[in-house]
Amino acid sequence: MKQAVAFTLNGKRRSLAVDSERPLIWVLRGDLGLTGAKFGCGAGICGACTVLVGGQPVRSCATRIGEVAGKRVLTIEGLEKNGKLHPLQEAFVRERAFQCGFCTSGMILSAYAILLKTQSPSPAEIVRQMDDNLCRCGSHLRIVRAVQAAAGLMRGGGR
Numbered sequence: 549m550k551q552a553v554a555f556t557l558n559g560k561r562r563s564l565a566v567d568s569e570r571p572l573i574w575v576l577r578g579d580l581g582l583t584g585a586k587f588g589c590g591a592g593i594c595g596a597c598t599v600l601v602g603g604q605p606v607r608s609c610a611t612r613i614g615e616v617a618g619k620r621v622l623t624i625e626g627l628e629k630n631g632k633l634h635p636l637q638e639a640f641v642r643e644r645a646f647q648c649g650f651c652t653s654g655m656i657l658s659a660y661a662i663l664l665k666t667q668s669p670s671p672a673e674i675v676r677q678m679d680d681n682l683c684r685c686g687s688h689l690r691i692v693r694a695v696q697a698a699a700g701l702m703r704g705g706g707r
């Protein structure tokens with residue numbers, strides 16, 4: 549049965565009439581047209597569907613829309629500001645930290661959650677905290693480099 553679910557999506561208040569059991573990924577992709585979160589395993593394993601809820605990475609395939617009521621949801625579409633890419637996005641491009649790109653939005657959002665907590669994560673910290681985000685293209689070393697480069701940009705005054 550549909551009910552009103554209100555939450556903040558990429559900084560804007562939203563209220564949707566939706567089945568509260570509907571997976572968040574299908575609300576984002578299907579109902580709202582935000583296709584940055586990718587559907588990979590559908591079982592909470594690969595991390596391709598990662599978004600942030602209250603600043604924490606969650607699997608949107610394994611999260612019901614009702615669970616985000618009253619919370620802040622950030623998708624990859626919410627990272628750029630005024631047409632300017634976030635330093636993490638810039639660093640991923642500059643370091644060529646992807647091949648097919650299927651894992652990339654989830655990787656960037658997981659990295660963003662790290663950088664919300666620490667300004668200078670070590671490579672080991674990045675690996676440990678992003679270990680559950682899988683990349684089938686083997687871009688891991690470049691991803692770690694990109695996260696460190698973005699951390700440097702942000703320490704230097706980027707957002």
Ligand code: FES
Nearest residue numbers: 588589590595609
């Ligand atoms: S699609 Fe959600 S974790 Fe794989």
Ligand code: FES
Nearest residue numbers: 647651683684685
């Ligand atoms: S770049 Fe292809 S899955 Fe990571």
